[in-house]
Amino acid sequence: MxxxxxxxxxxxxxxxxxxxxxxGVYASSKSLSYNWxxxxxxxxxxxxxxTDIKAPFDGSIESVDPKEHKIVVQSDSGQTFVVTxxxxxxxxxxxxxFEGDTVATIKGWHLGSIxxxxxxxxxISAVALVFAMIIGLFTGLARISxxxxxxxxxxxxxxxxxxxxxxxxxxxxxxxxxxxxxxxRFTAGVAALSVFTGAYIAEIIRAGIQSIHPxxxxxxxxxxxxxxxxxxxxxxxxxxxxxxPPLAGQxxxxxxxxxxxxxxxxxxxxxxxxxxxxxTFAPFEVWFTVAILYLVLTGSLSxxxxxxxxxxxxxx
Amino acid sequence: xxxxxxxxxxxxxxxxDKIYPNGCHALKKVSLNIKKGEVVVIIGPSGSGKxxxxxxxxxxxxxxDGTIHIDDINLTHKETNINKVREEVGxxxxxxxxxxxxxxxxxxxxxxxxxxxxxxKEAEAExxxxxxxxxxxxxxxxxxxxxSGGQQQRVAIARALAMSPKIMxxxxxxxxxxxxxxxxxxxxxxSLAGGGMTMVVVTHEMGFAREVADRVVFMExxxxxxxxxxxxxxxxxxxxxxxxxxxxx
Numbered sequence: 001m002x003x004x005x006x007x008x009x010x011x012x013x014x015x016x017x018x019x020x021x022x023x024g025v026y027a028s029s030k031s032l033s034y035n036w037x038x039x040x041x042x043x044x045x046x047x048x049x050x051t052d053i054k055a056p057f058d059g060s061i062e063s064v065d066p067k068e069h070k071i072v073v074q075s076d077s078g079q080t081f082v083v084t085x086x087x088x089x090x091x092x093x094x095x096x097x098f099e100g101d102t103v104a105t106i107k108g109w110h111l112g113s114i115x116x117x118x119x120x121x122x123x124i125s126a127v128a129l130v131f132a133m134i135i136g137l138f139t140g141l142a143r144i145s146x147x148x149x150x151x152x153x154x155x156x157x158x159x160x161x162x163x164x165x166x167x168x169x170x171x172x173x174x175x176x177x178x179x180x181x182x183x184x185r186f187t188a189g190v191a192a193l194s195v196f197t198g199a200y201i202a203e204i205i206r207a208g209i210q211s212i213h214p215x216x217x218x219x220x221x222x223x224x225x226x227x228x229x230x231x232x233x234x235x236x237x238x239x240x241x242x243x244x245p246p247l248a249g250q251x252x253x254x255x256x257x258x259x260x261x262x263x264x265x266x267x268x269x270x271x272x273x274x275x276x277x278x279x280t281f282a283p284f285e286v287w288f289t290v291a292i293l294y295l296v297l298t299g300s301l302s303x304x305x306x307x308x309x310x311x312x313x314x315x316x
Numbered sequence: 317x318x319x320x321x322x323x324x325x326x327x328x329x330x331x332x333d334k335i336y337p338n339g340c341h342a343l344k345k346v347s348l349n350i351k352k353g354e355v356v357v358i359i360g361p362s363g364s365g366k367x368x369x370x371x372x373x374x375x376x377x378x379x380x381d382g383t384i385h386i387d388d389i390n391l392t393h394k395e396t397n398i399n400k401v402r403e404e405v406g407x408x409x410x411x412x413x414x415x416x417x418x419x420x421x422x423x424x425x426x427x428x429x430x431x432x433x434x435x436x437k438e439a440e441a442e443x444x445x446x447x448x449x450x451x452x453x454x455x456x457x458x459x460x461x462x463x464s465g466g467q468q469q470r471v472a473i474a475r476a477l478a479m480s481p482k483i484m485x486x487x488x489x490x491x492x493x494x495x496x497x498x499x500x501x502x503x504x505x506x507s508l509a510g511g512g513m514t515m516v517v518v519t520h521e522m523g524f525a526r527e528v529a530d531r532v533v534f535m536e537x538x539x540x541x542x543x544x545x546x547x548x549x550x551x552x553x554x555x556x557x558x559x560x561x562x563x564x565x
Contacts, residue, residue, distance in 0.1 A: 213411075213413070215409060215411055215413040216413060216415065218376050218409070218413065219407075219409060219413035219414075219415070219472075220415075220427075221376065221399075221402065222374055222376060222402055222405075222406070222407040222476075223402070223403075223406075223426075223427035223431065223475070223476070223479060224399050224400070224402045224403035224427060224431045224432075224479060225399070225427060225430060225431055226399050229430055229431070233426060233430055234415055234426075237417050238415075238416065238417050241417065312417075314459070315416055315417050315418075315419075315459040315460075315461065316459075316461060
């Protein structure tokens with residue numbers, strides 16, 4: 001009972017410290033006489049502004065029929081464009097329109113630029129994670145191979161990648177390799193991130209495999225399994241379970257590192273943040289929002305991996 | 317097979333030499349023939365090469381010189397598929413080496429499914445039979461970490477038997493067990509021997525050697541010193557054997 005009271009006390013202390021930090025942030029922003037404009041942020045996450053429906057060509061409005069809820073646009077060359085789904089007609093019958101002019105608007109929500117950045121970060125991280133795992137697995141296996149060529153190649157790769165900054169690698173991938181192989185931004189970004197993270201994953205997987213008792217391989221081989229089957233069915237499942245915590249750390253790093261692809265003009269969460277700052281002049285709010293969104297991504301990933309770890313611990 | 321005496325031998329080891337890269341000479345011209353259905357127990361002090369020799373029989377240990385034939389297949393021949401040979405040679409380890417991420421039943425089923433390509437249903441039915449045979453019908457869904465040492469070793473025996481091997485190798489199967497669990501493992505091995513399985517057993521259990529073995533082999537310093545039927549073996553006046561037996565008995 002006494003122990004529990006102590007625990008409560010410590011928890012209260014924790015809450016007090018957190019409130020103190022929060023107040024510190026608030027007070028320091030006050031002293032900067034910064035005008036907080038949080039109301040400018042939500043529209044960049046999700047917007048309920050009506051969407052414009054635009055004319056696809058030059059022409060004129062043949063009819064606006066509120067009864068049948070139908071707008072017909074006639075082009076100079078005889079094409080027609082019919083709008084039936086709209087909420088408010090902007091154009092009137094007989095108006096001349098040019099390509100891109102707003103004919104009508106439709107209500108509804110759409111994602112703001114920060115949300116699109118979040119989607120891009122998610123996409124680039126997910127694709128890079130899959131490739132990084134594949135690269136890491138094979139490099140890790142090559143690292144412990146009996147074949148010296150495979151071993152030297154993998155060591156060279158790991159040392160080169162771990163010894164140079166990711167930012168520099170992204171530039172090299174985009175400007176050099178990207179030009180040689182004619183890669184688009186997204187591919188170059190994903191490739192740089194995968195190759196970078198793969199080197200770290202390779203070392204994690206190598207350590208994981210080497211931590212499995214050699215008797216496991218011997219038992220599997222003595223049952224007639226070849227090396228590959230023994231790896232796939234006996235060694236790797238155990239190594240995977242053992243390396244899950246460091247892998248989780250690496251995956252979280254990958255999500256955070258993906259912010260660097262903004263330097264090659266991929267509109268990820270970070271670049272979207274920078275763009276929104278320049279249009280809202282609300283840098284504090286935007287960067288806090290971006291930080292929280294990164295936290296949401298990494299936090300959910302941690303949570304999923306913790307669940308997985310729990311499920312795998314059934315055999316402990 | 318040119319020599320008619322070796323015709324009914326299932327294991328023929330001829331002048332097997334093993335030298336480790338560090339120069340340690342672990343096996344020196346070891347020759348041993350084992351007939352089908354024979355139970356051969358190998359004893360000797362630690363470091364005598366008895367485990368190394370056993371492990372050469374399924375090539376977990378490669379040899380430096382000599383030849384080993386299993387069922388007329390030359391193990392060291394270039395074209396021999398060692399995985400095929402290993403399907404026929406079961407092995408039980410001192411430290412069990414069960415797969416910790418699989419249940420007891422999963423351990424027994426894995427190789428028949430992945431190597432022999434049996435269906436899950438067939439493998440499971442056979443695995444259940446084997447688990448019953450080693451007296452663990454009620455422990456099939458336990459993970460190895462939830463089994464005692466004796467139970468784990470019996471699962472390991474069932475796992476090796478699931479491949480329907482012609483030969484079973486036992487590498488000090490009871491050495492890592494608490495004394496009260498030795499009996500249950502030896503009982504399984506005895507019933508296996510009674511069923512006509514060819515067995516090569518490295519052990520310190522002299523009682524098992526005396527009771528079950530058809531032949532007992534004494535190894536020391538990488539040499540096969542002496543082999544005899546159990547009766548004559550334990551009454552032999554070979555000096556090196558006497559010295560060893562004096563230490564363990």
